[in-house]
Amino acid sequence: MAAADTPSATLRHHDLCSRGIRLARKMRSDVSDLLDIYVERQGLDASISVAAVDGVPAAAAERWAEQTGTQRLLDNLAAYRAFRTLLAQMLEEQREQLGDADAELGPALAAVLLQVSAFAYHLEELLELESRGAPTEEGSEPPAPPRLSLFEQKLRGLGVLRELAQWAVRSVRDLRQLAKHGPGSGMALGLLESQ
């Protein structure tokens, strides 16, 4: 972990955390707008409840305060890689359903997909700095989307976006914890009083 201890590494770490926080906050704002567009274009009720969706990483965390910095980064990276795949699938489905007729939802989905990809890359950089290195993505092909009815697809998409919005908030918190404790610490970070 020698690289993580140098002053330049500390500065880079702080810089990456700060930029990451800004990225996450922008992403959250854009996902919130995307949710509004999605609900309207798909003809859904904004208050509808969606059960937990298979394959969508849940942002909910128990004992969040006790996580190590590395664990936070790994959880975040796994989540955003999954969202990258899910959003790409949603974009494909949206193009099949609405095609060129939709001038709003498609571009909004594409924009968020870009931000998710950028954020995933950002997390990989942070992990490199931690001298951990980013884990490789398993398999070369993403898993095929489940065969769902049109309505089920819409609900699944809603679940994906809601969970992504939650992750964006969590990522801001995770990166703040990371920034607070500096690079290269694999010890339990962010110890608040027990939840």
Added chain:
Amino acid sequence: MANPVPSACCVVLAAVVVVYAQRHSQQDSHIQYERVGADVTMKCGSMDWDAAVTWTANGTDIDDSHLNGSYLILKNVDLTQSGQYSCYEGSSWHLKYQTYLRVGVPPKEPVLMCRSNNYPKGFYCSWHLPSPTYIPNSFNISVIHGTREMVCEKDIFPKNRCHIRYLQLFSTVKYKVTLTVTNALGKNSTTLTFDEFAIVKPDPPESVVAKPVPNNPRRLEVSWQNPSSWPDPESFPLKFFLRYRPLILDQWQHVELSDGTSHTITDAYAGKEYIIQVAAKDNDIGTWSDWSVAVHATPWTEEPKHLTTEVQITGETLTQHKHPALRSPGYGGPQH
């Protein structure tokens, strides 16, 4: 050898005391709850209908017009008729029955509020009834998160409040809180459903201080502290909203501050007293706090110079030095 006679007396006396206490405790403990407007019939214990009895309410004899035989009839009872009712046998004045009548109403739907002022530790729920029932009520609260039932620990003070510790953070699953209020005349309930972020509302900032800035007639320095109930402002920073106005105006000026716990107002009207308040919000989630306690401050003003008047008549020249407060507009901001 101990004298047996005083011992026997003590035993008898003790037995009399016990019997008396038992009789009165049984009768004193009987409470009868009735709705406002109800018709109430009280029987004099095991006395027959045609027995001669006397009823009293809080020690005052009740008129025979309220009696049907030995039964006491109270029609369309109201709150003033709550009290102790006693029935005595005819001439012996033996107490035959006693009850405490409490007139009240069933509970209306309670008002329930849940809020997290100490995120991410947990949240609290508090409740009250919109109108009194005049009789004792009990409250039961249940908190469900997904399939999990959570414990809401009752606060000692205030007693209509309980708090829950978060077991999970960043969950999209909503919380469902149901409050049931029950009394002897009925029950009512209300349910709140919300997500983790929506109820986050810090307490107002504390220790707000506003001071003039020396030699700066248009500045006020304002500082404050994070609310002490917010457990970790470093990891969960707050942003702030400051509002200020001169006392003589109704319109507020607003400034939003994304970090720091101080701000310098630079456009204050010279010499005018200001009222200033601050509110707080988590940087990312929830709603704004209530406004802080208001503080007052007046910007620095120059010490008034000694009043002098020089009148020099030199052709058309006339010079006067006026008191600063009487100077024309353009000095120290707009006049009003």
